[in-house]
Amino acid sequence: MKGLFRRVSETQRSPITITVNGQPVTALEGDTILTALLLAGAQLRLNEFDQKPRAGFCLMGACQDCRVWTESGDELRACSTPATPGLRIVTAEVPWTSQ
Amino acid sequence: MDKPVVIVVGAGPAGTRAAQTLAQAGLRPIVLDENRQQGGQIYRRQPENFIRPASKLYGASARAATALHKAFADLLPRIDYRPETLAWGVVDQQVLVEHNQRVDAISYDALIIATGATDRIMPCPGWTLPGVFTLGGAQIALKAQACAVGAAPVFMGTGPLLYLVAWQYLKAGIKPRAVLDTSTLKTRLKGLRGLRHRPAILAQGVRYMAELMRAGVALHAGIQPVRIEERDDEGGLRVRGVTWRNSRGQLRHTVGDAVGMGYGLRSETQLADLLKCDFAFDPISRQWLPVTDVDGATSQHGVYTAGDGAGIRGADGAESAGALAALRCLADLGFSVSPQEVARLRKALEPMTAFREGLETGFPWPWRNAASLPDETVICRCENVTAGDIRRAAGSLDAPELNRAKAFVRVGMGRCQGRMCGLAGAEVLAAARKMPIEQAGRIRSAAPIKPLPAKIRGIMT
Numbered sequence: 001m002k003g004l005f006r007r008v009s010e011t012q013r014s015p016i017t018i019t020v021n022g023q024p025v026t027a028l029e030g031d032t033i034l035t036a037l038l039l040a041g042a043q044l045r046l047n048e049f050d051q052k053p054r055a056g057f058c059l060m061g062a063c064q065d066c067r068v069w070t071e072s073g074d075e076l077r078a079c080s081t082p083a084t085p086g087l088r089i090v091t092a093e094v095p096w097t098s099q
Numbered sequence: 100m101d102k103p104v105v106i107v108v109g110a111g112p113a114g115t116r117a118a119q120t121l122a123q124a125g126l127r128p129i130v131l132d133e134n135r136q137q138g139g140q141i142y143r144r145q146p147e148n149f150i151r152p153a154s155k156l157y158g159a160s161a162r163a164a165t166a167l168h169k170a171f172a173d174l175l176p177r178i179d180y181r182p183e184t185l186a187w188g189v190v191d192q193q194v195l196v197e198h199n200q201r202v203d204a205i206s207y208d209a210l211i212i213a214t215g216a217t218d219r220i221m222p223c224p225g226w227t228l229p230g231v232f233t234l235g236g237a238q239i240a241l242k243a244q245a246c247a248v249g250a251a252p253v254f255m256g257t258g259p260l261l262y263l264v265a266w267q268y269l270k271a272g273i274k275p276r277a278v279l280d281t282s283t284l285k286t287r288l289k290g291l292r293g294l295r296h297r298p299a300i301l302a303q304g305v306r307y308m309a310e311l312m313r314a315g316v317a318l319h320a321g322i323q324p325v326r327i328e329e330r331d332d333e334g335g336l337r338v339r340g341v342t343w344r345n346s347r348g349q350l351r352h353t354v355g356d357a358v359g360m361g362y363g364l365r366s367e368t369q370l371a372d373l374l375k376c377d378f379a380f381d382p383i384s385r386q387w388l389p390v391t392d393v394d395g396a397t398s399q400h401g402v403y404t405a406g407d408g409a410g411i412r413g414a415d416g417a418e419s420a421g422a423l424a425a426l427r428c429l430a431d432l433g434f435s436v437s438p439q440e441v442a443r444l445r446k447a448l449e450p451m452t453a454f455r456e457g458l459e460t461g462f463p464w465p466w467r468n469a470a471s472l473p474d475e476t477v478i479c480r481c482e483n484v485t486a487g488d489i490r491r492a493a494g495s496l497d498a499p500e501l502n503r504a505k506a507f508v509r510v511g512m513g514r515c516q517g518r519m520c521g522l523a524g525a526e527v528l529a530a531a532r533k534m535p536i537e538q539a540g541r542i543r544s545a546a547p548i549k550p551l552p553a554k555i556r557g558i559m560t
Binding site for chain 1: 135146147148149150227230233239240241244334335356480482514515
C-alpha cells in the first residue's frame with residue numbers, strides 16, 4: 001500500500017520498528033504514530049458511523065480524528081504521541097468483550 | 100502571606116509572555132501545556148533529534164520564534180512548567196488537569212487562558228477523505244515532522260495561512276498543484292485599509308504570492324469549492340483531486356493527492372465558557388468570543404484571556420496580549436505595575452486589531468457557502484452529521500439554535516465538541532431558518548473539553 005505522506009528531509013535519524021495490525025512498520029526516531037502510519041499507508045482508523053477510513057485532520061490535538069488503539073485497548077491520539085520501538089498499534093477498535 | 104498562585108493555560112506566544120511577566124514580578128506561575136514542548140502551534144518545535152535550523156522551520160519569523168524559545172528556556176527555573184498536561188475543566192477556583200493518564204485539580208488565585216486557535220473550517224463534499232488536512236495540520240506535518248501531506252497537494256481556503264503554507268511546501272520541494280482562494284480580488288482591495296497597518300507583514304504575503312506564481316503555481320481567486328474527489332486504487336481510499344468553480348462559475352478540476360484547507364482561524368474558548376465568562380458575537384469574524392477589556396480581563400474576577408484564544412490577532416499580537424494580561428492580573432492582585440509598560444503594550448496592540456479587521460475583510464469566511472452545500476455533505480466529521488440532518492433539525496424539528504440542533508441530530512456532539520463543525524453548523528442552521536447567524540448561538544462547552552483516557556487515575560475533588 002502506498003503511503004499518504006512524503007518525507008522531505010530529516011532522514012538521518014535512527015530507524016525504529018513498530019507493529020501495526022500485526023505487521024512490522026519501520027519509522028524514524030522522532031516520528032509521531034500518525035507520521036509512521038501515514039508514511040506506510042493511507043489510514044489511521046475507521047469512522048464509527050460509516051466505517052470509512054480516516055487519516056486525521058488537524059494534527060494539533062483538536063479534531064480527535066487520529067485516535068488509534070494499542071493491542072491492549074488503550075486509545076492514543078496518533079498526532080501527538082511519538083512512535084516508540086516495540087509499540088503495537090491496531091487501527092480498528094478492540095472489542096470490549098476481548099479485554 | 101503566601102504568594103498568589105497564577106495558572107497560565109497554554110505555552111505559545113501569549114502564554115509564554117504572560118508567564119515571563121508574572122515571573123518578573125516574583126511569582127512562580129504554573130504553566131500548563133498540552134504539547135510536549137513550549138512554542139504553541141506557530142512556533143511549534145521539531146523533536147530534539149531533528150537538525151533543521153530555525154531559519155528553515157520558521158522562515159521570516161525565525162527571529163521571533165528563537166527569541167520566544169530562548170525567553171522560555173531562561174524562564175524555566177522560575178516557573179512550574181507542566182508539558183503534556185491537558186487542562187480539561189475548571190471548577191471552584193481549580194483547574195482540572197490530566198497528565199500521563201492521571202487527573203488532578205490545581206487551585207488558583209488567578210487564571211490566564213492562552214489556548215490559541217485552530218483552523219476555521221467550511222466543509223465541502225469529500226473533506227473527510229484520507230489526505231485532506233487543515234492548513235495548520237499540513238504545516239505541522241512539514242514543520243514538526245519534515246513530511247509533506249502528499250506529493251501533489253492542493254491548497255484551498257482563504258487567509259494568510261493559505262499562501263504561507265503553499266509557499267513553505269514549495270520551498271520544501273513539494274510544488275502545490277494550485278492555490279484555490281474563495282476570497283475575491285475585490286474583497287482583498289477592501290481589506291487593504293486594515294492590512295496596511297502592518298506593512299511588513301503585508302509585503303511578506305505579497306512576496307509569498309509572487310514566488311508561488313513565479314514557480315508556476317496557479318493562484319485562483321473567487322473560487323467556490325464543489326467537492327474533493329476520491330480514488331481507491333492503491334490500497335486505500337484517498338484524494339484524487341478537487342473540483343471547483345472559478346470566479347465566472349465555470350467548473351474546473353485540479354488533480355492532486357492531498358488537500359490542505361482552512362478559512363482563517365477560530366479561537367479556542369472552552370475554558371472561558373466553562374467559567375461562565377460573558378461572550379459577545381463579533382460581527383467581523385462571525386464568531387462568539389469572550390468579552391474582555393482592552394487588557395484581557397474577562398467578566399469573571401481573576402480570569403484573563405490572551406492571544407488568539409481571545410480573538411485572532413496573530414503571533415506578535417499574542418506576545419503583547421500575554422504580557423498585558425499578566426500585568427493586569429498582577430495589578431488586580433495588588434502588585435504595582437509600570438503604567439508606561441501597560442501603555443506601551445496597549446499601543447503595540449492597536450495596529451494588530453486594525454490588521455485583523457483587514458484580514459477578515461480581505462479574506463472573509465465564506466459563510467454564504469453553507470446555504471448551498473448539498474444535503475449529503477458531512478458537517479460534523481466525528482459523527483457524520485450532514486447538512487441535510489441540520490436542515491431537518493432547523494425545519495421539521497424546529498430547533499431555534501445550535502444546542503437544540505445538537506440535541507436533536509447530534510451536530511457537535513462528537514469527540515471534538517464542535518471544534519471543527521461548530522461554526523459551519525451554525526451557518527447551515529441560520530441559513531435554513533433564514534435568521535441572523537448570532538441567533539444560531541454557539542455550542543455550549545462541557546468538561547472534559549477534550550477526551551480523557553479511559554483508564555484514568557487520580558483523586559477527583
